[in-house]
Amino acid sequence: MADVAARPARPLPHLAEPDTAPFWRATREGRLTYQVCRRCGAVVFYPRAHCTGCGGPELEWRTSAGEGTIYTFTVIRQHGHPFFAGRVPYALALVDLDEGFRMLTEIVGADPEQVRVGQRVELAWEDAGEVRIPVFRPRAGD
Amino acid sequence: MGRERRAAIAGVHEFGPRRAETMSALQIKALSAARALEDAGLTWADVDALYDAGETGPAAGLALAEYLGVRPTVVDTTAVGGSSFELHAAHAVRAIATGKARVALLTYGSTAHSERRAIGTGPRGNRGPASNMEAPYGLTLVGNYALVARRHMHQYGTTAAQLAEIAVTTRAHAMRNPDAVRGLHDLGHREVREITVEDVLASRLIADPLHLFDCCIISDGGGAVVIVAPEVTRDLRHRPVWILGAGEAVGYLEPGADLTVSAAARSGPIAFGEAGVRPEEIDVAMIYDSFTITVLTILEDLGFCAKGEGGAYVEGGRLRFDRPGAPALNTDGGGLSSNHPGMRGIFLLIEATRQLRGTSTAQVPGARLAVAHGNGGQLATHHVAGTIVLGRD
Numbered sequence: 349m350a351d352v353a354a355r356p357a358r359p360l361p362h363l364a365e366p367d368t369a370p371f372w373r374a375t376r377e378g379r380l381t382y383q384v385c386r387r388c389g390a391v392v393f394y395p396r397a398h399c400t401g402c403g404g405p406e407l408e409w410r411t412s413a414g415e416g417t418i419y420t421f422t423v424i425r426q427h428g429h430p431f432f433a434g435r436v437p438y439a440l441a442l443v444d445l446d447e448g449f450r451m452l453t454e455i456v457g458a459d460p461e462q463v464r465v466g467q468r469v470e471l472a473w474e475d476a477g478e479v480r481i482p483v484f485r486p487r488a489g490d
Numbered sequence: 491m492g493r494e495r496r497a498a499i500a501g502v503h504e505f506g507p508r509r510a511e512t513m514s515a516l517q518i519k520a521l522s523a524a525r526a527l528e529d530a531g532l533t534w535a536d537v538d539a540l541y542d543a544g545e546t547g548p549a550a551g552l553a554l555a556e557y558l559g560v561r562p563t564v565v566d567t568t569a570v571g572g573s574s575f576e577l578h579a580a581h582a583v584r585a586i587a588t589g590k591a592r593v594a595l596l597t598y599g600s601t602a603h604s605e606r607r608a609i610g611t612g613p614r615g616n617r618g619p620a621s622n623m624e625a626p627y628g629l630t631l632v633g634n635y636a637l638v639a640r641r642h643m644h645q646y647g648t649t650a651a652q653l654a655e656i657a658v659t660t661r662a663h664a665m666r667n668p669d670a671v672r673g674l675h676d677l678g679h680r681e682v683r684e685i686t687v688e689d690v691l692a693s694r695l696i697a698d699p700l701h702l703f704d705c706c707i708i709s710d711g712g713g714a715v716v717i718v719a720p721e722v723t724r725d726l727r728h729r730p731v732w733i734l735g736a737g738e739a740v741g742y743l744e745p746g747a748d749l750t751v752s753a754a755a756r757s758g759p760i761a762f763g764e765a766g767v768r769p770e771e772i773d774v775a776m777i778y779d780s781f782t783i784t785v786l787t788i789l790e791d792l793g794f795c796a797k798g799e800g801g802a803y804v805e806g807g808r809l810r811f812d813r814p815g816a817p818a819l820n821t822d823g824g825g826l827s828s829n830h831p832g833m834r835g836i837f838l839l840i841e842a843t844r845q846l847r848g849t850s851t852a853q854v855p856g857a858r859l860a861v862a863h864g865n866g867g868q869l870a871t872h873h874v875a876g877t878i879v880l881g882r883d
């Protein structure tokens with residue numbers, strides 16, 4: 349597997365980062381998680397130990413159904429990191445999940461030239477060793 | 491003008507070379523400090539407040555005071571990227587107004603070009619929780635701003651040609667600025683000339699919809715600004731450039747938020763309100779031009795035109811220095827065509843000062859009021875806005 353090991357790897361999240369570690373651990377089970385405040389109902393994303401709406405500590409982890417809409421996107425065509433340099437052109441987007449949070453992600457399974465604002469997308473996964481990376485693809489049938 | 495005069499820019503210096511292979515960033519800061527103090531007619535010993543954005547390394551403020559050999563009794567190390575210097579100016583006014591300082595020194599130095607730092611397309615810094623969520627996707631700095639540009643186009647019908655107008659105007663201004671022209675040559679630009687909308691659209695896409703010419707250049711550089719109390723202005727070598735108003739605000743990614751509105755929509759009204767000035771009175775708009783979309787968004791947010799109308803507003807060279815009826819934009823050539831060593835905010839204050847002294851290379855006749863607006867960080871995901879309104883007697 350020497351040739352595989354020599355390929356530049358995707359930068360991975362640090363599992364020691366306390367706010368976001370539970371999110372990344374849940375990806376191993378194929379779950380895209382977000383938080384909701386038990387006190388004020390605010391949707392919190394990225395994950396934190398406090399509510400961004402009221403400062404309270406009681407956050408509930410929930411699992412997203414993984415469906416959303418592209419709010420905006422770009423096609424990356426030049427990159428200084430060897431992994432991404434080998435991946436260009438690729439589409440990155442801010443996706444509005446139906447549960448009310450917005451996340452940066454990659455759009456896969458589509459020609460980057462065909463990606464558009466307002467497009468409906470669904471969760472897919474890319475294996476990356478210790479974790480899985482949530483990516484999105486155009487929803488089947490759309 | 492019945493506005494309160496609390497502090498003024500008394501001295502400025504822009505480090506001329508865009509390539510400084512044999513110098514350190516600290517050396518650029520020290521040299522610029524000496525020239526700016528000389529420009530003001532003040533000395534090293536007069537400095538009692540020191541501002542440092544930490545671009546030369548850890549222990550900001552501490553390391554710089556020792557290196558320069560000054561003994562400030564006010565130290566401010568606000569570090570929010572490119573807009574740090576607008577925040578420094580805002581804080582210097584407050585320190586002076588409360589009697590804590592008389593002579594404030596702001597400096598900047600960077601050898602980004604010589605170090606070959608790929609600012610726009612390199613990997614981004616790590617690793618708090620926000621960046622721990624973004625790292626696996628490889629969002630470049632250019633891509634970050636491109637997300638805003640794409641949404642602006644979707645929401646308002648803004649076109650790539652309209653964004654290009656901003657790059658065309660700043661290049662026209664750069665061609666009048668000998669330092670900028672020399673810099674473009676020194677940085678290896680093949681054709682140093684005015685450009686057209688077609689040239690911008692024909693340049694390669696870096697991150698859709700932003701082309702190469704929608705992006706700032708990467709240079710070395712630096713500068714310094716000296717801000718003083720009103721009683722100090724009596725002995726100055728130049729007429730004072732008063733800081734009439736200042737505003738600060740933070741923007742970040744929020745669910746449901748409108749990405750086409752930046753923190754300038756909050757910092758602007760604070761600064762204009764304090765100054766008692768309306769945007770339509772402004773003669774010179776020094777707007778942080780990391781990318782063309784940065785300028786378009788901020789022009790709208792500051793109230794030069796309505797949200798969504800920025801595309802039409804910048805068309806037809808309206809913001810060139812020699813067109814009356816609208817402010818002149820980035821008359822030194824801006825980050826797009828003059829210099830961008832990574833954090834450009836200090837140059838906005840320097841060129842606004844030149845305009846209000848009447849010494850710009852693209853001088854607006856009789857310029858009386860200017861705005862300098864810095865944008866630090868990354869426009870789509872987390873940024874800090876600093877607005878400074880300036881005027882002369």
Ligand SMILES: [Zn+2]
Pocket residue numbers: 385386387388389390399400401402403404
């Ligand atoms: Zn709450």
